[in-house]
Each structure stands twice: as structure tokens, then as C-alpha cells.
Amino acid sequence: MNIKTILMLIMLLASSTYSIAQITKFEKDSIYIQQVEDQKEPDKVLHAEPLYIDLIRDLGARKGEKEWNIGLGLTDNLKFDSYEALIEYEWAPIDRLGLEVELPFTFYSPVNGAENDSIPSNQLNGIKIAAQWSFFVSEPMATSMAIGYINEFELSNFSNFGKPFIKGNVYNPFFVIAKRWGNNFHSLIYTGPMIEQNFSTNKFHTTYDINTSFHYMIPGTRNFIGVEFNKTFDKGDFDMTLRPQMRLGIADDLLIGIVAGIPVSRENERLSSFLRLIWEPKHK
Template sequence: MKLLFTTLLALTLVNFTNAQEIELKPNDSLKNLTKVKHAEPLFIDLMRDLGARKGEAEFNIGYGILNYKNKKEQNAFIEYEWAAADRLGLEVEIPLSFTKNNLGQNFNKIDGIKLATQYTFLVNEKHQTSLAIGYMHEMEFVNTNQFKKESTLFKGFLATPFFIAAKNFNQFSTLIYTGPEFEYNFKEKHTQTNWQLNASVHYMVPNSSHFIGIENNLRLEKGSIEYIMRPQIKVGILHNLAIGIVSGIPIKSKEFDLDFLTRIIWEPNF
């Protein structure tokens, strides 16, 4: 199992290495490449649009507040994603967290580094459908106050292969993002397997980048199901700048109360 994760990470790194040799500029000859416009969920987002064209790129900066039953947490992240080749999206993300538990203790840290790749293997304009596969690998840092106690910077990794299916019904965009999640702890040498199913539906405002919808995040961990419903809205401010707002409402959760996320989205090339 560990060999499989290492192989997947190596393939992801190869994609990133090869991408450095590609000039990331829009190519006029590719403007007619078939691409179906789908609404991209704001909480569990994608590694570029489905059917992305070489040269497309996007910066995301986000900030969120999460309330748990035993702690309060603020999150921030910076994310860069780009299409290194037609329909091949790559992403690198640095997430941060600022946590205060019920005892008044503070834990602030960089959570890790995420590398991800996504390939859209089917785009059907007639049926307004896109299918994709991908892989995300997150190296998780140890807590800041444990740096002196631990012999390594990383406590483990999170490996997530996933499948995406999206279909439009006129102005309504539907999308499913699903797959297993393997969490490996270096110290314990243990792998925990979780499952996720994220389903969303959005209404896309015609002739704009605006949308409004609901993202449903379901997660199976240690035999327990967590279901968070996330109403959301995206508003285009400029042709290449938008802001997204998400609220998390727990339908079934043992530890989660409520969350809020805002995401600034900038596409420098378009």
C-alpha cells in the first residue's frame, strides 16, 4: 500500500516537473477545443476547470472559520492551479490553521503542502458532460510545539485518488467528486481508510461567472458518517476576478458545529 502511494506521488511530481518546461500562455489555436462549462464547487474545489486548456491558470486565497464542539479554528490557504497541457490540471496549496481549544490553548501551524493533478478524459459537448480522474497528496506537518520533540518535519500524509462526473441541465450544473482517502501516520506506521462523496448542484447565471448552489459533503470515517451541507454563492467582480462565500451546516456530525469560508479567485491569463 505504501509503495502504491509513493508511486502515485512520484507520478504527480513528474507532472509538476514536466510542467515547468511548458510555457503557460493562452494558445489561440486551442480556443476551439471542446470544453463544457461547469460550476466548480467552492469548498472541495477542482484542479482547474474540467476540460481545461493549456495555459489556463488561477490563484485562490481563502479564509475560513470552523466551530467544533471542543475547539474553534481559523483556516487560511493560498493555492495556485494551472493547466500544463490540454485537460491536465495541476495544483499546489499551502493550508494554515489557527486553533484555540476549550482549555484556552493555542495551536498555530502550517498544516502541510498539497500537490494534486487532475485529467479530464471525456468531454461531451452534446450531452454537456465531463468525466475526470485525479490524485491529491498532502504531506502533513507535525504541530509547531512538537518540532523539538520529533525527529521529522512530517507526521504523515494524506493520499486521495478521486473520480469526477459533471453534467449540465440547461443552466443547472451537477457534479460528483468521490473516492477513498488514505491517511498514513509515520510514527504509528498505520493507514486509516476513509471515504468521501461530494455532490453539488448549482444554478449558473447566464452570460456571467455568477452561480448559487449547494455542495453536499459526506465522509465515512471509522464507521461513522458525517454529512455537511454547504450553501454557497460565487460573484464575478471582473472578467477574471470573483469571490465565493460558503456556509457549512452540519446535518450529521459528532464534533462539528458550523463553518464559514470565503475564497478570492483570480485568473491572471483570462
């Protein structure tokens, strides 16, 4: 075998190896998308779900899907620290419909010598029930849209618990649109009014939220990094918090989300952090 033949074989082998490497990279890049979109009916598009203002259920939810969430958060305020905790269960009784029940708690601790009577009382904030309907799902466009509604029965704090038991109600219709760009980049808009009714005065207070998020999903995994922009309009006042975040898969059915909160335009709130543990039981 002469030198020319040997060189040709080496070049052919290198070319084949490069092609195999490229195919492997492409397959890794799309394997998780295929698992979500191509394995079952009806159609469903893989989207990265924000971790702080999360969805009621995946967009394009399929019957039988379910998920437990436990959340823990800390917010540094000027006069006190607030600790939030939540327990949440979401499920899809039929295709495209997600339901959720959530119990959010808040506990307070004084800082910088503040008096205990100057901070809010610990409380179970309320009982949240919610529904979300994905009315548009397009795999070719990698786009999904949904409408939903959250109803929160606001409860009295622990020091006045039961006097009354339910002190008000929050009505929160919302709209979601999400788009995946290529295999790895995700964007989402979640928006709607929050109408709070105080039963003792029968007065209403309305704010409007526009939450946008952008994520990059690591190829071939469920892990991502990204950021939420949580924006609230309240009678001419504007608040925004940036929430950089990451999600890591620690088992086939267990994920952990880590979120930092950086207020851009808030008078009384400083840095915050939030941790979300997500368990997805197997379903058929």
C-alpha cells in the same frame, strides 16, 4: 391611414419587439457558454465548480489556464474555534491536464473558558500537490469526466515543528463527473478514498468521501448559487455537511465565493463559514 391599418401596425411592432426581447434573452442565457466552449480548441464544457471541495483545474482544462486562490474559513467547534487559511495555485501545462500546489493552515482559539492545553496547536497542515486529467469531454452531452490524485505531506504542528518535519502522508485518488442541464443548471459528483499514513506507527486510516453539488448559474454571467453535500464514511461512522454557496464576479479576472457550512451529522462541529477569492490571470 385608417384605424384598421394603425392597429395592424401596432400589432406588428409589438410582435417584433417581443421577438427581439426573446432573442436577447436567449443570447444572454448562452453568451458565457459560447465564450467558454466555442471560442477555442479543444472542446470544453462549462461547469459550475464547487467552492469548498474545489477541482484541481476546470474540467477539460486548456493549455495556459491558471488560477490563484486564497481561502479563509471559520468553524465553530464545541471547545474551540478553528480558523483555516489556504494559498493555492493551479495551472494547465497541456490540454486536459490540471496541476495544483496548496498550502493549508489551521489556527485554533479556545471558547467557553476551555484551557489552552485542551485545543490543538496551530499548524501548517501540510503541502498538497495534485493532478487531474479530463479523459472525457462532450459538448453535445454537456458532460465531462476526470480522474485525479492529491498527495498531502502532513507536517508537524508549530509547537513540534521539525520533530519530525513530515509526520505522515495522505493518498487521495478521486473521480469527477459533471453534467450541465440546459444552459443554467449544473450537477457534479466528486468521490474517492483518503488513505492517511502515520510514519511514526506506520498505521493506515482510510475514509471515503462522496461530495455532490448542484448549482444554478445566473444567465449571461459567471455568478451562481448552489449547494454542496460533503459526505464522509469512516468505519461505519457517517458525517455530512451542507454547504450553501454563491459566487460573484467582481472583475473580469476576479471572483469571490461565499460558503456556509451546516453540519447534519457531526458530533463536535457546529456552523462554519468559508470565503474564497479567485484570481484568473489572462492567458493566450
